[in-house]
Amino acid sequence: MTSRQRRKYAPRLPREQRREQLLDAAMAALADCELHELSMEAVAEAAGVGKPVLYTAFGTRGELVDALLHREHERGVEQVLAAMPDDLTILGATNAYAATVKAFLAAALDNPTRWRLILTVPDSAPREYRDALRKARSSIVLQAELLAKAGIALEPHLEGLDPALLGHTMLSFAEMLGRLAVSEPDTYPRERLEAYAVAALKLLGAKG
Incomplete structure (x- = not known):
């Protein structure tokens, strides 16, 4: 031939x-x-x-990588925002927070390649992509802060918590679990991470 x-x-x-x-x-x-x-x-x-x-x-390869990173980043942000609840009154604040983390883990494991790109930013990623990630994360932190404020208003025993710091904490917590889920799935399977998220957030909801 x-x-x-x-x-x-x-x-x-x-x-x-x-x-x-x-x-x-x-x-x-x-x-x-x-x-x-x-x-x-x-x-x-x-x-x-x-x-x-x-x-x-x-x-060029650079053009392809840039387009790929931006597409997957946009899709990832859409997944995160879709996982965040609008109403905490049905589940209660801490149960809603746990459900959100579980939904985020499900999204990450549904497309681990995408979330490895987002949660473990490669050294070779263009600066513009890193800037876009930081900007998007800031907007998600603001949404998490709004959730924190709503939860604090709903559950008075949370009153002593700073909503801005609680928003950062919730997002960092979810990112940490997501990073383990996509990077070390054998050591940290979904069931282990979900059980830990529920137990840890119960501590947040425990009345003093």
């Missing part, structure tokens, strides 16, 4: 659809390697296309 016969021909797709396909392929390739090890060859292979198709959509 000649090299011409072996060449991969990909069906024509609209540019944005092709880019999404290639970003999906990059995520698939990242399941088996770290971001700094991701090669254009691996992405093309995962997508089932030739490298010319890949380079037509993304002129």
Whole structure:
């Protein structure tokens, strides 16, 4: 078989659809390697296309990585915000906090490759991506602070807690558990992390 016969021909797709396909392929390739090890060859292979198709959509590896990080970051933020409750009155503050952490863990384990990129920011990540992460985290902290304020108003025994610090604490706690979930799943399976989250947050809700 000649090299011409072996060449991969990909069906024509609209540019944005092709880019999404290639970003999906990059995520698939990242399941088996770290971001700094991701090669254009691996992405093309995962997508089932030739490298010319890949380079037509993304002129450089840096362009592909930048697009990938920003897409997954946006999707991750959407997952976090969707997990945060609007009403604490049904479950109570501490039960709602525990449910939120459990929902976050479920989201992280549903797509561990995405959350490794977000929670263990690679050294090779562009500065603009790091800046975007910090900005998004600040907005989530503000939402967590609003939840903390609502919980404190609902449960008077929490009155002595600083809502801003409680918001930071809840987010850092969830991030820590998520990081363990996606980085060391054998040592810290979901059930272990969820049980710890519930027990730890019960201490917060314990009346003095």
